[in-house]
Amino acid sequence: MRVIIIGPPGSGKSTQADLFSQYFQIPHISTGDMFREAFKTGTILGKKAKEHQTSGGLVPDELTIEIVLERLNQPDCSKGFLLDGFPRNVAQAYALDKILQSMPGKLDGVINIEVDDEILLERITNRRVCSQCGETYHLTYYPPKQEDICNLCGGKIYQRSDDTIEIARSRIIVYHEQTKPLIDYYRSQGLLIEVNGDQDIHKVLRDIIKGVCNDS
Ligand code: ADP
Ligand code: ADP
Ligand code: ZN
Numbered sequence: 301m302r303v304i305i306i307g308p309p310g311s312g313k314s315t316q317a318d319l320f321s322q323y324f325q326i327p328h329i330s331t332g333d334m335f336r337e338a339f340k341t342g343t344i345l346g347k348k349a350k351e352h353q354t355s356g357g358l359v360p361d362e363l364t365i366e367i368v369l370e371r372l373n374q375p376d377c378s379k380g381f382l383l384d385g386f387p388r389n390v391a392q393a394y395a396l397d398k399i400l401q402s403m404p405g406k407l408d409g410v411i412n413i414e415v416d417d418e419i420l421l422e423r424i425t426n427r428r429v430c431s432q433c434g435e436t437y438h439l440t441y442y443p444p445k446q447e448d449i450c451n452l453c454g455g456k457i458y459q460r461s462d463d464t465i466e467i468a469r470s471r472i473i474v475y476h477e478q479t480k481p482l483i484d485y486y487r488s489q490g491l492l493i494e495v496n497g498d499q500d501i502h503k504v505l506r507d508i509i510k511g512v513c514n515d516s
Contacts, residue, residue, distance in 0.1 A: 301326050301380040302405055303512060304387070304396075306482055307413030308475040309468065310420035310427070311497045312504060315436050316413065317384040319505050327376050330384040333434060334367055335359060336460075353462050356470025358388055358478065365395045372399060380405070389478040393485055409512050410486040413497035413504070417472055424468040430455045442501075 301324045305313045314330060321328035335353065338346030345363060352359045368386050371377070387393040400407060415423075426439040432455025437444050444450060448457045462471070486492045493511035497504055 301382075301512070302400075302407050303381075304383045304407065304410045304486075305385075305413065306388075306410060306479060307497060308415065308417070308420055308479070309471040310424040311413040311415040312423075312501070313384050313413060315501060316411075316505055316508055317382050318436075319501075320508060321382045323505075323509065324380065324382075326380040326382055327374075328382050328384060329368070329371055329377075329386070331359075331364055331368065331386040331388075332384075334371070338367075354467070356462065356467040357474060361389070361391050361395070364388075365392060365399075368396070369399055372403065378404070387482060390481055390485060393482055407491060409493045410482075410491045411493045411495055411508050411511065412483055412486075413495050415497040419498060420472060421465060421468055424463050424471075425465055427463055428457045428459055431458050432456070 303320075305317050305320075307313050314332075317328045317330065332353075335346065335349035339350045340346065345367070348363060349359045358364075364386065368383070372381065383396075387396050423438065428437040428439065428444070429435070430437075430450035430453065433450060433453040435450055435452050436442075437457060444457055449455075450457055462468075483492065493508070495504060495507045495511060499507075
């Protein structure tokens with residue numbers, strides 16, 4: 301199973317990617333998570349990425365493609381993977397095509413989660429994340445049982461520094477300008493699986509699994 305999940309910020313990519321990768325037992329590769337982890341461990345890559353994340357823009361392609369290439373070459377990706385948040389522009393999609401040509405197997409599908417912009421802003425500003433295991437919460441739809449404490453691991457829950465209304469607005473603009481063109485790119489290759497992300501989390505997951513299984 302080799303799939304990509306794309307969609308605007310706040311559409312539910314990370315939530316769905318976690319569930320989907322557990323279901324199919326494949327690694328969940330999130331470039332956003334990799335950048336945040338690099339920042340936490342204090343690497344130069346992490347610091348460079350953070351500059352772009354705080355403006356709501358994209359991290360330069362060179363850095364992003366490099367970390368994805370390195371990750372896809374790890375042995376656990378040989379039987380499949382789920383890419384969450386990569387590619388995010390056409391140049392990254394071309395680079396991914398090249399990387400995949402050198403790997404066994406083909407891409408099974410590209411899941412596009414669709415959600416209207418007004419809902420995105422509400423979801424992003426109410427998102428909270430576990431600092432330890434990365435579990436994603438929502439203050440209204442999926443609050444932690446104990447305030448600020450992760451249900452799964454007991455870790456402390458925090459708000460991402462780029463989840464402010466201003467930065468969220470910029471990220472949504474970047475999505476429309478740079479990431480949306482990928483929808484046509486993958487549709488023309490017959491790989492696109494369109495899913496309505498404005499439904500209950502488990503209903504969205506069911507539609508994704510149905511779409512991927514019908515397609516492959
Ligand atoms: P993305 O990775 O696309 O930015 P997330 O998976 O982090 O999106 O979800 C953004 C926020 O919306 C989180 O707070 C999450 O709990 C919440 N969320 C995700 N899917 C749904 C859904 N189907 N309905 C309501 N809230 C959702
Ligand atoms: P969301 O989907 O909610 O925007 P992510 O964690 O996927 O959250 O991304 C957060 C930030 O990390 C992006 O706004 C961008 O700055 C950076 N980023 C993540 N993936 C990429 C990518 N493929 N290319 C460039 N920048 C990226
Ligand atoms: Zn946790």
